[in-house]
Amino acid sequence: MAASDSPSAALRRRDLCSRGIRLAGKMRSDVVDLLDTYVERQGLDASASVAAVEGVPVAAVERWDEQTGTQRLLENLAAYRAFRALLAQMLEEQREQLGEADAALGRALAAVLLQVSAFAYHLEELLRLESRGPPSEEGARPPPPPHLGLFERKLRGLGVLRELAQWAVRSARDLRQLAKPSPGSSSAPSPAESP
Amino acid sequence: DSHTQYERVGADVTMKCGSMDWDAAVTWTANGTDIDESHLNGSYLILKNVDLTQSGQYSCYEGSSWHLKYQTCLRVGTPPKEPVLMCRSNNYPKGFYCSWHLPTPTYIPNSFNISVIHGTREMVCEKDAFPKNRCHVRYLQLFSTVKYKVTLTVTNALGKNSTTLTFDEVAIVKPDPPESVVAKPVPNNPRRLEVSWQNPSSWPDPESFPLKFFLRYRPLILDQWQHVELSDGTSHTITDAYAGKEYIIQVAAKDNDIGTWSDWSVAVHATPWTEEPKHLTTEAQITETTSASTSSFMPPPTTKICDKGAVVGSGAVAVCWTAGLVLAAYGVLFI
Numbered sequence: 008m009a010a011s012d013s014p015s016a017a018l019r020r021r022d023l024c025s026r027g028i029r030l031a032g033k034m035r036s037d038v039v040d041l042l043d044t045y046v047e048r049q050g051l052d053a054s055a056s057v058a059a060v061e062g063v064p065v066a067a068v069e070r071w072d073e074q075t076g077t078q079r080l081l082e083n084l085a086a087y088r089a090f091r092a093l094l095a096q097m098l099e100e101q102r103e104q105l106g107e108a109d110a111a112l113g114r115a116l117a118a119v120l121l122q123v124s125a126f127a128y129h130l131e132e133l134l135r136l137e138s139r140g141p142p143s144e145e146g147a148r149p150p151p152p153p154h155l156g157l158f159e160r161k162l163r164g165l166g167v168l169r170e171l172a173q174w175a176v177r178s179a180r181d182l183r184q185l186a187k188p189s190p191g192s193s194s195a196p197s198p199a200e201s202p
Numbered sequence: 203d204s205h206t207q208y209e210r211v212g213a214d215v216t217m218k219c220g221s222m223d224w225d226a227a228v229t230w231t232a233n234g235t236d237i238d239e240s241h242l243n244g245s246y247l248i249l250k251n252v253d254l255t256q257s258g259q260y261s262c263y264e265g266s267s268w269h270l271k272y273q274t275c276l277r278v279g280t281p282p283k284e285p286v287l288m289c290r291s292n293n294y295p296k297g298f299y300c301s302w303h304l305p306t307p308t309y310i311p312n313s314f315n316i317s318v319i320h321g322t323r324e325m326v327c328e329k330d331a332f333p334k335n336r337c338h339v340r341y342l343q344l345f346s347t348v349k350y351k352v353t354l355t356v357t358n359a360l361g362k363n364s365t366t367l368t369f370d371e372v373a374i375v376k377p378d379p380p381e382s383v384v385a386k387p388v389p390n391n392p393r394r395l396e397v398s399w400q401n402p403s404s405w406p407d408p409e410s411f412p413l414k415f416f417l418r419y420r421p422l423i424l425d426q427w428q429h430v431e432l433s434d435g436t437s438h439t440i441t442d443a444y445a446g447k448e449y450i451i452q453v454a455a456k457d458n459d460i461g462t463w464s465d466w467s468v469a470v471h472a473t474p475w476t477e478e479p480k481h482l483t484t485e486a487q488i489t490e491t492t493s494a495s496t497s498s499f500m501p502p503p504t505t506k507i508c509d510k511g512a513v514v515g516s517g518a519v520a521v522c523w524t525a526g527l528v529l530a531a532y533g534v535l536f537i
Contacts, residue, residue, distance in 0.1 A: 032459070035459070065347075066345040066346070066347070067343045067344070067345050067346035067347070067348070068343060068344055068345060069342055069343050071295070071344045071345070072295070169347055170347060173345050173346075173347055174345075176345065176372075176459050176460065177344070177345040179459060180345075180410060180411065183409065183410045183411075183412070184410050187409060187410070
């Protein structure tokens, strides 16, 4: 963690955090719009309760304020890598299901997928700055979804997007914590102490 | 033998004189005053269609010995109506508080019980010392999509009632209004007012959870407010104030990402800087003002009609004018 304490590294971290916060904000806004489109096009009820979806990273976290900078980055990166795969699956299913019929929904999904990929890359950059480097992606793919009927797939998609919207809010908060001057990130107990 | 007896408004109440027989000779008193025999059926006291004024201490004395045989405190009241419950987080992300009240009084003691469930987990709502009908919950998790379910049950001797609120973590976030709002004129600038304020002290971490602000201002003599939304910073300079007119200014706050706007802050008043007043009559002042080449009032740079909907939620600073306001402004000059 010594390298991350140099003034230039601190500036770079702050710069990456600011840009990351803006990315997260835009992503959240687009996911919220996508949720509206998705609900409408898939004929769902916006207030439908969706049980926890298998394979979807849950944004909810306990003792959030006690997390170290590295923990935040690792958890965020794992989440967005998972969302990247989940959204790709949703896009594929949507194309199979509707073909050309709903290009607008497909485009919106693809746009959000692009932002999720970009954000994952951004997080990898931040982790490199922490002298940690991002973990490899082996084994990070979510299990293939169980064979679901059309309606169950739509509900699952709703669950994915809702959780992604939560993550986008959390990520902005995480990056603001990271951007705070030293006590939060570099005084972590020890670099080895991550989950 | 003394106890308390609760009865509903409008009920018929029969009081027995302890273990005395029905045909025993007794005297009943209410708050020390003898009760007329017409209210008696044997030794029983009959009160029909009781009302609130009949609450009090009822005592029964044996006829000849005046021994006190029975005493009861009658409390006339009503069962509780559905309580009004409100939950709010003004200190996100620490937690939230819930407060409640009854829409109409019951006139007898009530007890309140509140339960807070998050998914399958029961959470503790710690009662506040003050105000009494309030408790607070600490968030154990953040960024959860699982809703909170808060049930308040109010019970008294005559019945019970309850109400339930269901909400998610972000829906109830509403900061307190900004504090220490100050508005000052800017020297040598007849159309400017400098406004500054502070984050509400109840908001625990404005650095990680920044607030955005909404400023509204108008001259006292006009009804229409102008609005400015500010994404960051705790100050703003108004640059289009009418010269010499007293303004009223308020600020509201909202978390950058979630929840709703706070109530408006306490209003502050300020008047833009003006030149030293000259000793002229009113008529001469008007003549002077209208003929001056550097008139202190200038038509606004744009008279674009602004879509009201664009004011709230936009990240950019927006100032709204209406054509009517411009016309009114010319009138103001001659007041």
